[in-house]
Amino acid sequence: MAEIVVKNVAKSFGAFQALHSIDLTIADQEFMVLLGASGCGKTTLLRIIAGLESPSQGEVWIGGRRVDQLPPRQRGISMVFQNYAVFPHLTVFENIAFGLRMKKLPQAEVRDRVERTAELMHIEQLLQRYSGQLSGGQRQRVAVARALAMEPDVILMDEPLSNLDALLRLEMRAELKGVLAGSKTTTIYVTHDQVEAMSLADRISVMNGGRIVQAASPVEVYRNPAARFVGSFIGNPPMNFIAATSDGDGRYRVAGLDLDGPAAAGPRLEFAIRPEDMTVAPGGLRAAVRVVEPLGAHTLVTCEVDGAVFRAVLDSDLRIAPGDELSLVPKPDRIRWFDPETSSAVPVAS
Amino acid sequence: MNNKSLPYLLLLPATLFLAVFFVYPFAQIAVQAFTAEQGFTLQHFDKMATNWKFWPSFWNTIILAAIVVPLQLVMALAMASIVAKLKTGRNSILYVFTIPLGLSDLAAGIIWLAIFEQSGFLSSMLVGLGVVDRPVLFLGYQNLWVIFIAVILAELWRATAIVMVILVSGMGLIPKEYYEAAEVFGAGPWKRFLKVTLPMLRPSLQTALILRTIAAFEVFAVVVALGGTSLPVLVGQTYDWQFNLRDSGGAAATALVILAISIAATLVFLRLLRTPRGATP
Ligand SMILES: Nc1ncnc2c1ncn2[C@@H]1O[C@H](COP(=O)(O)OP(=O)(O)O)[C@@H](O)[C@H]1O
Ligand SMILES: [Mg+2]
Numbered sequence: 001m002a003e004i005v006v007k008n009v010a011k012s013f014g015a016f017q018a019l020h021s022i023d024l025t026i027a028d029q030e031f032m033v034l035l036g037a038s039g040c041g042k043t044t045l046l047r048i049i050a051g052l053e054s055p056s057q058g059e060v061w062i063g064g065r066r067v068d069q070l071p072p073r074q075r076g077i078s079m080v081f082q083n084y085a086v087f088p089h090l091t092v093f094e095n096i097a098f099g100l101r102m103k104k105l106p107q108a109e110v111r112d113r114v115e116r117t118a119e120l121m122h123i124e125q126l127l128q129r130y131s132g133q134l135s136g137g138q139r140q141r142v143a144v145a146r147a148l149a150m151e152p153d154v155i156l157m158d159e160p161l162s163n164l165d166a167l168l169r170l171e172m173r174a175e176l177k178g179v180l181a182g183s184k185t186t187t188i189y190v191t192h193d194q195v196e197a198m199s200l201a202d203r204i205s206v207m208n209g210g211r212i213v214q215a216a217s218p219v220e221v222y223r224n225p226a227a228r229f230v231g232s233f234i235g236n237p238p239m240n241f242i243a244a245t246s247d248g249d250g251r252y253r254v255a256g257l258d259l260d261g262p263a264a265a266g267p268r269l270e271f272a273i274r275p276e277d278m279t280v281a282p283g284g285l286r287a288a289v290r291v292v293e294p295l296g297a298h299t300l301v302t303c304e305v306d307g308a309v310f311r312a313v314l315d316s317d318l319r320i321a322p323g324d325e326l327s328l329v330p331k332p333d334r335i336r337w338f339d340p341e342t343s344s345a346v347p348v349a350s
Numbered sequence: 351m352n353n354k355s356l357p358y359l360l361l362l363p364a365t366l367f368l369a370v371f372f373v374y375p376f377a378q379i380a381v382q383a384f385t386a387e388q389g390f391t392l393q394h395f396d397k398m399a400t401n402w403k404f405w406p407s408f409w410n411t412i413i414l415a416a417i418v419v420p421l422q423l424v425m426a427l428a429m430a431s432i433v434a435k436l437k438t439g440r441n442s443i444l445y446v447f448t449i450p451l452g453l454s455d456l457a458a459g460i461i462w463l464a465i466f467e468q469s470g471f472l473s474s475m476l477v478g479l480g481v482v483d484r485p486v487l488f489l490g491y492q493n494l495w496v497i498f499i500a501v502i503l504a505e506l507w508r509a510t511a512i513v514m515v516i517l518v519s520g521m522g523l524i525p526k527e528y529y530e531a532a533e534v535f536g537a538g539p540w541k542r543f544l545k546v547t548l549p550m551l552r553p554s555l556q557t558a559l560i561l562r563t564i565a566a567f568e569v570f571a572v573v574v575a576l577g578g579t580s581l582p583v584l585v586g587q588t589y590d591w592q593f594n595l596r597d598s599g600g601a602a603a604t605a606l607v608i609l610a611i612s613i614a615a616t617l618v619f620l621r622l623l624r625t626p627r628g629a630t631p
Contacts (some may be wrong), residue, residue, distance in 0.1 A: 072533050098545075099536050157416070
């Protein structure tokens with residue numbers, strides 16, 4: 001049982017505030033991904049949970065125990081480092097055994113656990129090698145095996161796949177998911193790669209500028225972004241936004257179109273729609289096509305609506321050429337609204 | 351010009367210099383040690399080994415090195431660990447520690463002589479404090495062990511810093527992530543020192559130990575300053591053969607003995623602290 005609770009944690013480096021009052025609860029055995037652009041504070045938050053960095057304020061609880069004053073080794077965690085940190089002076093076997101030896105487990109159990117995790121990570125034939133004799137992907141496997149061998153309550157991973165080439169990353173991603181699903185650990189996984197986040201996470205915490213903007217399931221984060229930032233950060237291509245003005249009675253004027261919107265909201269909102277949530281039909285947004293990029297099953301069409309860039313992902317059967325004028329009808333249940341002042345989502349009254 | 355030959359060409363002056371002023375005299379000494387008028391001979395070594403001061407000087411040299419070098423290593427490791435952790439003032443502290451390095455070994459010997467001699471600081475202080483009634487002769491030939499201790503102290507004071515400087519720079523090269531990994535996987539400060547610092551410091555330890563041990567086998571000026579002729583050492587013997595006994599054959603033979611133990615020590619350290627194949631980052 002290892003629920004992780006982060007309460008009101010902040011961190012400053014001198015005058016620079018890297019984290020602003022973070023509150024986050026990660027359920028036992030949950031796979032939580034911290035997602036955000038480089039420099040938004042993901043690593044700092046992970047290191048505070050690990051105990052490698054101390055918070056300027058706030059509390060960290062793991063498995064019902066307050067741990068923010070404890071050294072990392074007393075927190076029941078293990079960690080996969082971004083650069084792996086596989087000890088160069090030890091063999092793969094001794095690397096995986098490192099934590100077990102520190103725990104003073106009997107030799108037979110050490111060997112047993114090392115062999116078991118090595119097999120799980122498919123590195124059993126590398127046990128006598130040194131890290132200098134391994135490829136990047138193999139080192140990565142050693143780092144994961146070393147973390148798993150501890151049979152920890154919590155595994156923390158900081159961009160573990162970011163140093164691998166694309167193909168290997170795909171392979172390791174699937175493998176990690178399988179391996180971790182089979183273990184009973186709570187996982188926090190840091191990445192800046194939204195595809196990685198989507199494919200691995202039970203829940204994603206989207207971070208921006210030292211704050212958690214939204215913590216929800218991948219589908220929820222994608223479908224119902226809690227803030228404009230989430231919509232623009234997640235999804236490739238990202239969400240489209242158009243300024244909207246109220247016509248009263250919950251009706252909004254969006255680039256010449258009249259649409260149903262939130263009833264109790266201010267005079268100005270932002271209309272948002274994902275590129276794939278539109279159909280070509282009469283009576284829609286008038287879009288001037290600029291660039292057409294066939295992607296196989298779909299075609300990415302970059303157009304101009306209301307003087308701004310607007311993207312649509314359309315069926316590739318449609319014949320569209322630059323210079324065409326399209327009428328794009330948004331699917332009503334996929335339209336989202338944001339408050340331009342606070343950037344947060346405004347729900348349509350239900 | 352051909353790019354391949356350029357580096358060799360640039361090294362040529364230094365190589366020539368070494369060949370003329372080091373290899374040539376060395377060869378000369380080696381030849382001298384093994385020849386007499388009638389050709390090849392071991393008589394110089396025989397003469398050297400049967401001199402009554404040879405074995406004492408041999409053992410004194412070895413024992414001094416065997417005490418001084420490990421002490422220096424331990425002290426330098428402790429000092430380097432502390433200095434490497436400093437966030438500010440690290441360079442100033444390094445400068446202070448390295449002051450004795452700027453002194454010649456004779457000067458160092460004389461400074462410690464000023465402390466230990468009959469009219470020196472230590473004696474005067476003990477008199478002043480009333481511990482003894484009259485100045486003590488610490489460095490007399492009857493108290494060989496006091497001379498020994500004084501030489502050890504002087505050597506520690508004089509040459510520990512060089513070991514420390516080498517170790518500090520070596521520690522600076524160990525990535526922080528390895529310490530963090532060790533910490534996460536259960537290693538406390540002492541275990542981190544044993545399991546991360548020491549093994550990853552191997553190349554620096556090797557350099558420092560080889561340098562210091564060879565220098566320790568060449569100890570001379572400090573011993574002369576503090577012990578005169580009461581504490582014979584190998585380099586002192588070489589000096590005696592050359593300048594007092596006017597026998598360059600004996601001097602050459604003794605010099606070769608020093609060379610031999612230096613090479614032996616170097617080989618031992620290279621072997622003991624070698625990095626296994628593949629175990630480099
Ligand atoms: N030790 C530090 N000293 C000063 N600033 C730091 C330190 N560590 C991180 N920062 C700053 O904090 C911010 C967040 O860093 P980090 O958590 O590493 O971001 P991320 O992992 O999301 O890329 C960055 O702007 C970074 O420059
Ligand atoms: Mg980071």
